[in-house]
Amino acid sequence: MTTAKRKRVPRAERERQMIEVAERVFTERGYGAASMDEIAELVGVSKPMLYEYFHSKEGLLLACIRQSRAALREVTEQATVGAVSAEDALRRGLLAFFVFIRERREAWSLLRHEMALIGTPAADEIEQTRRQQTDLIVAVMGEYFDDELRAEASAEFVVGACERLAIWCERFPDVTPEIATDYAMDMLWSGLSRRAH
Incomplete structure (x- = not known):
């Protein structure tokens, strides 16, 4: 009877459930300590089914990172749609980022804990997110910029600075996404505004 119920769950939905549970387990235990047995049990599937979907624990981790990135x-x-200026676009995008890391803590945790994954496909996936x-x-x-190379360099700076600010925000739960966005804009826009037209 249990098997029949599992078969009725669409593959995409089952995959989403597996990724959701794995994301939580990887965050709580760390990738090395996370167990495919535990993930399978929490999802309510067999361990072979987990391997059928993702082939390996690393494959499951990569799926989690890709979903978080998407x-x-x-x-x-979506946040930048309808922006009326460079400043407005940047502010909207930053706020969306800080809201994301507040509301999707597990996803953010996976995206930022790459030091243990250096030299692995997961590290490459995280770099792809950046x-x-x-x-x-x-x-x-x-x-809004005349110099494409400078626009790219500025974007790299924004991503790096906001990643570090997001990590800092984890230590201060009272720093809301709106406050973090204000801090980031205060530091970033003063330099960028001189180059925008």
Whole structure:
């Protein structure tokens, strides 16, 4: 009877459940200590089914990181739609980022704990997340800058600075996404505004 119920769950939904649980377990235990047995049990599937979907624990981690990256891109991209200026676009994008890390703590944790993953495909996935955000900033802000190379350099700076500020915010729960955005804008926009047209 249990098997019949599992078969009725669409593959995409089952995959989403697996990733959601794995994200939580990886965050709580760390990648090394996380167990595929525990993840399978929490999802309510067999361990072989977990391997059928993701092939390995690393494959499951990569799926978690990719999903987090896609979610981050969607919220930051959508936030900048309708921006009326470079300053407005940057502020909207930063606020979306800080809201994301507040509301999606597990996803953010996976994206930022790359030191233990250096030299692995997961580290490459995390770098792709940074590249994605940099490219998005260039796409949104590029039209306001005459120098494309400077726009790219500025985007790299924004991503790096906001990543560090987000880590700092974890120590201060009273720092809301709005406050973090104000801090970031205070530091970043004064330099960027001199180059924007």
